Amino acid sequence: MAAETGYASLDGGEIYFEVTGSGTTLVCVHGGLVDCRMWEEQYFYFAQYFRVVRYDLRGFGRSDSPQAPFHPHVDLKVLLDFLGVDRAYIMGQSMGGGVSIDFALEFPNMVDGLILAGPSVHGFSYSEEFLAKGIELFSAALKKGEEEGIKRLFQDPYWSYTLPSPKMGPLRSRIREMATHFFRRFRWDPGWMQPASPLAIERLAEIKMPVLLVTAERDHPENRRATDRLQKEIIGAGKLEIPKVGHMMNMEDSDKFNAGVFDFLSYLEERGKGG
Numbered sequence: 001m002a003a004e005t006g007y008a009s010l011d012g013g014e015i016y017f018e019v020t021g022s023g024t025t026l027v028c029v030h031g032g033l034v035d036c037r038m039w040e041e042q043y044f045y046f047a048q049y050f051r052v053v054r055y056d057l058r059g060f061g062r063s064d065s066p067q068a069p070f071h072p073h074v075d076l077k078v079l080l081d082f083l084g085v086d087r088a089y090i091m092g093q094s095m096g097g098g099v100s101i102d103f104a105l106e107f108p109n110m111v112d113g114l115i116l117a118g119p120s121v122h123g124f125s126y127s128e129e130f131l132a133k134g135i136e137l138f139s140a141a142l143k144k145g146e147e148e149g150i151k152r153l154f155q156d157p158y159w160s161y162t163l164p165s166p167k168m169g170p171l172r173s174r175i176r177e178m179a180t181h182f183f184r185r186f187r188w189d190p191g192w193m194q195p196a197s198p199l200a201i202e203r204l205a206e207i208k209m210p211v212l213l214v215t216a217e218r219d220h221p222e223n224r225r226a227t228d229r230l231q232k233e234i235i236g237a238g239k240l241e242i243p244k245v246g247h248m249m250n251m252e253d254s255d256k257f258n259a260g261v262f263d264f265l266s267y268l269e270e271r272g273k274g275g
Contacts, residue, residue, distance in 0.1 A: 021051045057096070096119075117249055119226065154176065175251075
């Protein structure tokens with residue numbers, strides 16, 4: 001299937017994107033440490049039914065690194081304006097879920113539906129250990145380079161929730177490749193990624209569009225707790241639980257993930273057509 005690739009200009013750089021398929025637009029927003037390649041199994045599957053956009057956030061993949069504080073959700077707005085997209089379904093995983101929530105809060109008229117897979121939530125009260133381990137990993141990679149970052153990610157048992165099973169060698173290799181690329185270029189302050197204001201956790205009741213929350217059995221309890229908070233405060237939010245997988249649920253069990261998301265989007269498409 002033919003795909004369009006290119007770069008959209010931002011203040012202070014460019015972001016890389018890929019587009020394929022036709023129909024209603026579905027935008028895929030990747031998680032931390034990786035890039036848009038994490039959506040490989042979704043990009044081509046959903047392109048059979050939708051126009052699918054995936055892109056590398058600023059500082060990740062083939063996009064330029066930030067030189068100053070920026071708002072990732074505003075970058076997404078710039079990209080969609082560049083592509084001529086007025087409305088879309090937005091699907092975000094982990095960090096990308098946090099960006100998607102912020103985008104939905106700031107630009108609600110552009111979002112017809114949200115799919116949030118193990119999403120972060122800006123302003124949520126995560127445990128001290130959860131936050132400290134993330135800071136430790138980023139600091140080690142920043143100070144000692146990509147080899148130290150990869151070593152800690154793959155050898156510290158703590159991070160097992162975010163990696164596919166050792167039996168899934170090709171998927172682990174793909175994550176290693178993406179994370180190595182990220183750590184190699186990582187020379188900027190993660191604090192430069194600015195959330196929407198007020199913080200999302202204070203505004204969840206404002207989310208009125210349809211929402212599907214996707215959780216994984218082996219995900220970190222803090223991620224699952226954040227998702228529970230979203231389900232509690234977003235009226236009508238649906239929930240899909242994927243067993244036996246961790247944080248990268250869309251990669252580890254793409255069949256169940258794709259089927260659940262497809263059912264959700266199919267319902268929205270039919271409802272939008274008056275079905």
